[in-house]
Amino acid sequence: MTTLLSTPAGWPRVVTAGFGAPDPLDLDAAVAGGAFDGLKKAIRTHGPTGTIALLRVSGLRGRGGGSYPTAEKWHACATAEGSVRHVVANGYEADPATHVARALMEERPYAVVEGVAIAAFAVGATESYVAVRAEYGEAVRRLREAVARAEAAGLIGANVLGTGRDIFIEVRPVRGAYMLGEETVLLKGLEGKRGQPEQRPPYPTEKGLWGRPTVVNDVVTLGAVGWIVANGAEAYAAIGDPATPGTVVVQVAGAVEEPGIAEVPIGTPLREIVGLAGKMASGHRLKAVVVGGVTGGILPPRELDTPYAAAALRDVGAHVGSGSILVADERTCVVDLATLLTRYCADEACGKTIPCRIGLRRLAEIGERAVSGHARPNDPILLADLSEDIVASALCGHERAATTPLTSVLRYFRPELDEHLLRSTCPAGVCHPVAVASAGSAT
Amino acid sequence: MSRIPGMGIARGMTITLRRFFQPAVTIRYPEVDPGIPPRNRGRLQLLHDENGALKCETCFQCAQACPIECIDMGGVDTKGRYHIHWGPAETYGERRGESALRRSGRPVPDAAYAHFAPIDLAPLEAILARHDHDPARLLAMLEETQEAYGHLPVAALKHLSFRTAAPYALVYGTASYYRQFRFAPADDAGATDAGARRPTDAGFLAALDASLGTGPRAAGAGPA
Numbered sequence A: 001m002t003t004l005l006s007t008p009a010g011w012p013r014v015v016t017a018g019f020g021a022p023d024p025l026d027l028d029a030a031v032a033g034g035a036f037d038g039l040k041k042a043i044r045t046h047g048p049t050g051t052i053a054l055l056r057v058s059g060l061r062g063r064g065g066g067s068y069p070t071a072e073k074w075h076a077c078a079t080a081e082g083s084v085r086h087v088v089a090n091g092y093e094a095d096p097a098t099h100v101a102r103a104l105m106e107e108r109p110y111a112v113v114e115g116v117a118i119a120a121f122a123v124g125a126t127e128s129y130v131a132v133r134a135e136y137g138e139a140v141r142r143l144r145e146a147v148a149r150a151e152a153a154g155l156i157g158a159n160v161l162g163t164g165r166d167i168f169i170e171v172r173p174v175r176g177a178y179m180l181g182e183e184t185v186l187l188k189g190l191e192g193k194r195g196q197p198e199q200r201p202p203y204p205t206e207k208g209l210w211g212r213p214t215v216v217n218d219v220v221t222l223g224a225v226g227w228i229v230a231n232g233a234e235a236y237a238a239i240g241d242p243a244t245p246g247t248v249v250v251q252v253a254g255a256v257e258e259p260g261i262a263e264v265p266i267g268t269p270l271r272e273i274v275g276l277a278g279k280m281a282s283g284h285r286l287k288a289v290v291v292g293g294v295t296g297g298i299l300p301p302r303e304l305d306t307p308y309a310a311a312a313l314r315d316v317g318a319h320v321g322s323g324s325i326l327v328a329d330e331r332t333c334v335v336d337l338a339t340l341l342t343r344y345c346a347d348e349a350c351g352k353t354i355p356c357r358i359g360l361r362r363l364a365e366i367g368e369r370a371v372s373g374h375a376r377p378n379d380p381i382l383l384a385d386l387s388e389d390i391v392a393s394a395l396c397g398h399e400r401a402a403t404t405p406l407t408s409v410l411r412y413f414r415p416e417l418d419e420h421l422l423r424s425t426c427p428a429g430v431c432h433p434v435a436v437a438s439a440g441s442a443t
Numbered sequence B: 001m002s003r004i005p006g007m008g009i010a011r012g013m014t015i016t017l018r019r020f021f022q023p024a025v026t027i028r029y030p031e032v033d034p035g036i037p038p039r040n041r042g043r044l045q046l047l048h049d050e051n052g053a054l055k056c057e058t059c060f061q062c063a064q065a066c067p068i069e070c071i072d073m074g075g076v077d078t079k080g081r082y083h084i085h086w087g088p089a090e091t092y093g094e095r096r097g098e099s100a101l102r103r104s105g106r107p108v109p110d111a112a113y114a115h116f117a118p119i120d121l122a123p124l125e126a127i128l129a130r131h132d133h134d135p136a137r138l139l140a141m142l143e144e145t146q147e148a149y150g151h152l153p154v155a156a157l158k159h160l161s162f163r164t165a166a167p168y169a170l171v172y173g174t175a176s177y178y179r180q181f182r183f184a185p186a187d188d189a190g191a192t193d194a195g196a197r198r199p200t201d202a203g204f205l206a207a208l209d210a211s212l213g214t215g216p217r218a219a220g221a222g223p224a
């Protein structure tokens, strides 16, 4: 189990509040702790439009990577043309190194169920799905059990709380490649088709699952919804950065002593977040942080004062992504690291479009030439050009994001990259073919 | 539609007669543009790149997109091998193997072609019935089919397509896209992940650990 890092007293805990309960499936205990208060309040006090208005005030944004305002998404779906709507909770957690969503689904299955139910109530969906990565067997089991128990208690299912509204939730394990985390791909998976993204617009809120208006939200986003409705929009809006309020659950891993996940107010400086995971491993020096998971930007120590918020991260060439923050010390070669990430992204790309099928492969090859000592003099120019072209012509967010690791090396670690390109040496001593080549030729 | 019976035939015959007495013309195509409609693609042909390799990536997009399904890349030829309606099956097969290895980590050895053998359809029929023959449940049906037969026999895919009315290209496209499916029994050579070029998540995580120094820093660890 991923450890929940202790955060300073006074930091609000919205999503991770009930973590560590002896039996996460104990409905009575969960209800005593406030579970389904939000759903009841949404149904009895606010109504569908009132609930969406409340979320708008709270300023909640999607935690799946796009940081899109949740209220706008729900509103678009609720007002889209169509008689049948769906809500899909994205519990796929594509990033293989991240466990935030799994922790939530296992530790607070009722928070996920409640969030889906509130979304379904707000947009008018009868059938909703929680799509969970099939490898997360325990999360699937607990969510199924939670749905069954909540239904038996009349909190969801037919005629919810005597309103005459039906809210059915189905837990669907989905299995496949990295791309399944992307929303249109996830919908394809649920429809039984090959996992390739769709052109947008139309957005899923207009044409989603089986062509019907669909809300796709990260389970972590939905995990906060119950709390927000129960405690009021103002309480949430007061947390963290006033422009984009709330908390975010991040995972800090890599060369730190206590890797784990933590709920932090948005806008917390990266330095402080990294500090939650303890000291650097055995006295090593921090060299870089990868912010955003496998498509993350590689930032040098001097950017550690950047607040963890979508806009600020974009400015420094990183992104929220999967919520993962990987810490590297001076033993890591950033060129090697970026190449590894890019190769993974290229291999996981779906193959639908040229930037995806060929662009990413060529990009990974540039990195591979650098780490193997076969770089060409114009590779930095090619890297910058190709990345720009991929970003401009990409069909889905994956290709755009996949250019981040290498372009951030170009931006922040140019001297180290140049050592590889011009002198065939690896300052960190990681890239072996390069080091070998230098032993023979240089000095 | 005319109100006078036989009028249509008369009009048709007039056109025939008029054409009959017109001189034959040869249009000097392609020097002279005969006025080809903009969406005409002519005969489908796979192109080669400057190295002589087929440009087709075997991505099955064309077969899946073709509205009238004239492109059936999963079709079976008289030799019992995969073929396409244009071009030699052998070159296509070569390229297909390479592409399958790169994209899914699964080689497609010729042994796989042997799996057209008829199968006992009873378990598959039970699966289909359980899912209402609903093509939207294709992924779940494929998983259960693999559980029932140990792999996805081609006969099962054909039957799935037939019974759900989902185009075969879609069934095959879906089955070949997801990594968990295999087309040969697990003990067959090539059916395992061994030697796969595509890194599994586990392989990637190990390399990541090595790169970050959080795991064994294997010599040469990094991009495989």
Ligand SMILES: Cc1cc2nc3c(=O)[nH]c(=O)nc-3n(C[C@H](O)[C@H](O)[C@H](O)COP(=O)(O)O)c2cc1C
Pocket: A061, A062, A063, A064, A065, A066, A067, A068, A070, A073, A090, A091, A092, A093, A094, A095, A178, A179, A180, A181, A182, A183, A184, A216, A217, A218, A219, A221, A222, A396, A397, A398
């Ligand atoms: C390649 C790729 C992978 C993604 N993986 C995930 C994922 O694992 N989990 C997730 O919630 N969103 C993921 N997303 C984002 C989703 O497409 C979608 O924006 C999100 O689920 C919407 O939820 P939100 O509004 O709550 O953020 C991914 C996007 C891309 C482009």
Ligand code: SF4
Pocket: B055, B056, B057, B058, B059, B060, B061, B062, B063
């Ligand atoms: S399979 Fe893909 S690459 Fe090959 S011809 Fe069809 S669309 Fe083109």
Ligand code: FES
Pocket: A179, A197, A348, A349, A350, A351, A352, A353, A356, A357, A395, A396, A397, A398, A399
């Ligand atoms: S279109 Fe293939 S990964 Fe985006």
